[in-house]
Amino acid sequence: MVRQSADARREQLVEAAIRVMIRDGVARATTRAVVGEAGLPLGALHYCFRSKQQLLHGVIERIMLRSLAFPLVTPTDGASPRDLFRAFLHAYWDRIRESPEEHQLTYELTQYALREPGLADVARRQYQQYLEANIDHLRTVAQLADIRWTMEVPVLARYGMNFLDGLTLNWLIDRDDPQALAALDAYADHLSTLAVARA
C-alpha cells in the first residue's frame, strides 16, 4: 500500500463511493462496500471522514459538479437558429445517453440529500448553480445564433432546465429514445419561437 495524503485518500474514497452507488444504488453504498471498492481497510473511512454523511457530502458535491458543464457546439455557417438549438440539445442529450447511470445517481442523491438535515442545503445550492449555468448557457447560445430571447432569460432557463430534468427522469425509467427525441425536438421548436434576430 502506497503512502498517500489524507486528501488523496478522501478523493479515492469519494470516487469509490460513486462507483458503488452507480452500480448498486445509494442505499447499498455501505461503508464496507465503499472501502472494499477502494481497496482500503474499513478503518480508513473514519479517519478520512468524520462520518458516513461527510463522505456523502463529498460525493454529492463531486457528482453534481460533473453535470454543470454544458457541451460546446460550434455553429455551422448558414444554419438557422432552430438548427443550432437542436444541435445544442442533441449534444446535451448525447451526454445523458452516454452515462445514464451517473445521471440516475444524481437524482437518487438529490432525494437522499433532501431527507438528511445536514445535506438538504447542499442539494439546494446545487440546483441554484444549475440554474445559473443554464442562464449563462442560454446567453451564450443567443450570441452564437445571433438572436435575442423574447422572454426573461432566468424564467426561460428554469423552464428549460425543468423540462430537461423531467425528460431525463422519464427516459431513465422507460429508455424510450424515439419519444424522448420527439419531445426534445418539440422543445427546440419552442425555443425558435422565442428567438428573434438581433437589432
Place this chain on the structure above:
Amino acid sequence: MVRQSADARREQLVEAAIRVMIRDGVARATTRAVVGEAGLPLGALHYCFRSKQQLLHGVIERIMLRSLAFPLVTPTDGASPRDLFRAFLHAYWDRIRESPEEHQLTYELTQYALREPGLADVARRQYQQYLEANIDHLRTVAQLADIRWTMEVPVLARYGMNFLDGLTLNWLIDRDDPQALAALDAYADHLSTLAVARA
C-alpha cells in the same frame, strides 16, 4: 384488537407505510416503523406480505394511483384558451402545493423501484399510465377550450408531463414559488401558441 380480514390488514399496513415514508423517507420505513405506525405487532407484517418488498409493491401502486387523477376546471364564459390553460395548470399546481410530501414520496419510490429488480417494471407501467392520462387530459382540455392542437398530442403530452415533473422536482428542492409560477405561466403561453380554433 379487532379481528380483521387479511385484505383489510394489508391495506392498513400499506397506509401506515405511506405515512412513515412521507414523514421519514423510504429508507427509514423499516418493518418495525411500519407496524409501529399501524399499531400492529411485528409478526403481522410477515403473514400479510411475503416480504418487505411485497409491501413496497403495494405502496408504489397505491401512491402512484393517487397522482393519476387530474383536477377538473369548469371554463368561464368568454375566457381565452390561454386563460383556460392557466386555470388548469394552476389547479394542477395547487394540488402539488397541498401535498408536497406525497409528491416527494413518489419520486423517492420511483428511484427506489428502479434499483429493485422486482419493482422496476411497476415504475415503468406507472409512467406509461401517466402518459396516457396526460394524453386524455390534453384532449379534454382541447374540447373545453374549443381548439385543436397543432402538434401530435402524444408528443405534446410527454413534453408537458416532463416539464411538470421537472418543475415539481425543482420546487420540492428550493420551494421557490415565484420562480415555479413564472415557469408555469411560460408553459401556459407556450400551449396557447400550439392551439388553433377548431375548423
Place this chain on the structure above:
DNA sequence: GTCTATAATGGGATAGAC
C-alpha cells in the same frame, strides 16, 4: 389466526494494536 421471542445478518463507529 395471532403475536412473542429470537435467530441471523449487516450496519456505523471506535478502541487500541502496530
Place this chain on the structure above:
DNA sequence: GTCTATCCCATTATAGAC
C-alpha cells in the same frame, strides 16, 4: 499514521408459543 478486532445497534425474517 494505519489497520484489525470488536462493540453495539438495527435490520429482516422466522420458529414456535398461545
